[in-house]
Amino acid sequence: MPAASPPPRRTRSGNRRDEAARLAVLHAADDLLAETGFGRLTIESIARRAGVAKQTIYRWWPSKVEILLDTLIEDTGKRLSLPLEKATAETVREYVRAFARFLTDDPAGKVLLALIAEAQHDPATAESFHKRYLGPRRDLERDLLARAAEAGEISPKLPLDATLDALLGPIVYCALTGSSIPDELLGVQVDDLLGLRSA
Numbered sequence: 009m010p011a012a013s014p015p016p017r018r019t020r021s022g023n024r025r026d027e028a029a030r031l032a033v034l035h036a037a038d039d040l041l042a043e044t045g046f047g048r049l050t051i052e053s054i055a056r057r058a059g060v061a062k063q064t065i066y067r068w069w070p071s072k073v074e075i076l077l078d079t080l081i082e083d084t085g086k087r088l089s090l091p092l093e094k095a096t097a098e099t100v101r102e103y104v105r106a107f108a109r110f111l112t113d114d115p116a117g118k119v120l121l122a123l124i125a126e127a128q129h130d131p132a133t134a135e136s137f138h139k140r141y142l143g144p145r146r147d148l149e150r151d152l153l154a155r156a157a158e159a160g161e162i163s164p165k166l167p168l169d170a171t172l173d174a175l176l177g178p179i180v181y182c183a184l185t186g187s188s189i190p191d192e193l194l195g196v197q198v199d200d201l202l203g204l205r206s207a
Contacts (some may be wrong), residue, residue, distance in 0.1 A: 083116035163203030
């Protein structure tokens with residue numbers, strides 16, 4: 009059994025039509041967030057775009073935040089995967105680069121940024137976001153660094169959690185403020201934090 013596994017999805021009953029409706033809701037929420045922003049995103053607009061009844065949505069999700077979390081968990085699993093076997097200096101470097109691309113180029117990155125922003129002033133969002141996404145994701149990221157360090161591939165200058173903050177925090181800040189992400193952030197600074205010579 010793997011040491012870390014993705015967060016469990018809610019148990020839902022139903023047939024294939026239910027799964028098609030669930031996916032339609034997730035895709036609708038993703039698209040509408042990119043088009044209208046978090047504040048104007050509503051259950052009603054998601055239901056209209058997905059072609060399902062509001063009651064269907066409320067049967068599966070208590071709020072738009074939980075819909076977006078399911079969307080984020082699925083999209084991250086598909087498009088921002090972490091290497092579960094080989095942990096090398098290059099796989100760590102590539103994860104940091106992929107994280108930057110995810111936040112700046114992928115529509116799912118907008119979901120992550122929107123939830124980060126909403127969590128700053130809504131305690132319920134913050135709690136669910138940490139429990140369902142940030143905590144499990146952080147465990148996987150920490151495990152990647154730990155395995156690379158144990159293999160002698162990297163020599164982090166800071167404790168692992170501080171290393172993650174220093175690696176990913178500036179990327180999130182740039183994305184939140186709409187700034188470009190400097191090449192040095194993804195190259196020299198990453199290698200410096202990991203105790204490597206620039207590739």
